[in-house]
Amino acid sequence: MFSTLKAKSPQSDDIPFEDLGKAASTNLPVLHIDIIYHILEHAYFNDYLRPDYKQLCSYALVARAWRKPAQGLIFHEVVIKTDAAYKALSSIFKGKQSEYTQKLASCVRVLNFWISKTDKASAAKWESRLAPILNWFPSLYELRLGVDVLDRLSPATMSALNNTPPIRALQIAMRSDETGRQAAQSVLPFQILGVTAWKLEFLVMRGDVFRFTGYTEFPAVTHQLVEFRWSINSPAPNAGVDDAITYVTANSLKTLEVLHVPSGTHPVVSKVVPTLHSLKVISRDGIPKKLKNLKELIIADSGDLPTDVAFYEALPPHIVHLGILSSKPDYSATHQAMAIGLDHKLPSKLQILSVYHDKTGYAPPTFKNEEFVLKGSGVLVRYHTGKESAMIAMRSDLVKSTVYPRGVSVENMRLMGRIGGTGETRAPPTKSSIFSKIL
Secondary structure, three states: OHHHHHHOOOOOOOOOHHHHHHOOOOOOOOOOHHHHHHHHHHOOEOOOOOEOHHHHHHHOOOOHHHHHHHHHHHOOEEEEOOHHHHHHHHHHHOOOOOHHHHHHHHHOOEEEEEEOOOOHHHHHHHHHHHHHHHOOOOOOOEEEEEEEOOOOOOHHHHHHHOOOOOOOEEEEEEEOOOOOOOOOOOOHHHHHHHOOOOOOOEEEEEEOOOOHHHHHHOOOOOOOOOEEEEEEOOOOOOHHHHHHHHHHHOOOOOOOOEEEEOOOOOHHHHHOOOOOOEEEEOOOOOOOOOOOOOOEEEEEEEEEOOOOHHHHHOOOOOOOEEEEEEEEOOHHHHHHHHHHHHHHHOOOOOOEEEEEEOOOOOOOOOOOOEEEEOOOOOOEEEEEEOHHHHHHHHHHHHHHHOOOOOOOOHHHHHHHHHHOHHHOOOOOOOOOOOOOOOO
């Protein structure tokens, strides 16, 4: 794909990058550039919420005015996980760049990069590539970093990372290597938070278990996070997990708006009450009712759908969206339980109740399998069934609910680039959000 785009790079007499909406035959109507972007951005994701590269390549051939916007979206998220991908992209971006290549490089907002460890030489090779690749993309906003086991980054890598673009969002995922060796001794997720060039506002820690006590080797975190998501494949909440979360969020108690933690009983939850808008927990027990500004609550414990009135009466009173990951019941039972027993017992400001039915087996990913409106309260109940579609639906809801969804909203990325590039601290809220009129 990348070689094809390179071969079709525009010549000097082609349309200027900034004036695509103006360049067309005078005999044909011209769509404003914002309309073209709106069309393309609406079609950006496939059903799995991944960039639909095949479709975007097709859109690039629709008309001359569509080509560069489509190519810009193709390069919005760049994935480098194989030598082939590295070689293809380095042939475009490494070394001296043409004016057009610089424009493409400025379109890259998300880098999906993996430090692979099939052997020591392989891990060292991929680690040494990270900082130079980051410098290919001056407007980079988010780094999605996957790591095979590696215990820590070398001093040379840490030094090089301190001379990279000031990214605002980091997603780091640890995993075992091909031999099955676990990442249990890795301190890398804590170490990388010490990169001084980055001004992180959005942080996701996910994947396999690493050494939760490893933070004791490093100074306090200086980042002031707006969003923090803990999604580690760890056992039940324990003191090690709680201490690690406390360390990461210690400087963010006045700024956190979106928080994912194993339990609502974690001390950080009660400390961010004034700013917290969205909370996701694994356990339904211990969720504080005093979260007066909370607009969204996601409970992902895969238990039965609560049908007792006491559960709903104990929820924070001002939530607008409630999501529950449930192993049962099925749609008809959910409809009956909600319509008959709980309609008037739901939080008074609730607008949407999402039930993510995490049943075994595969179902095609759809975001609105079933839905109905409760007659008494007017609450819209959305029921998503099947393990795959339930997970995708939950991800879709979480993406739309946040103020700045970790680089997922291509519309926000473009607006941010127009306003102030990587120097702009916050992007405008996405118009598609169900909370756009609330937050």
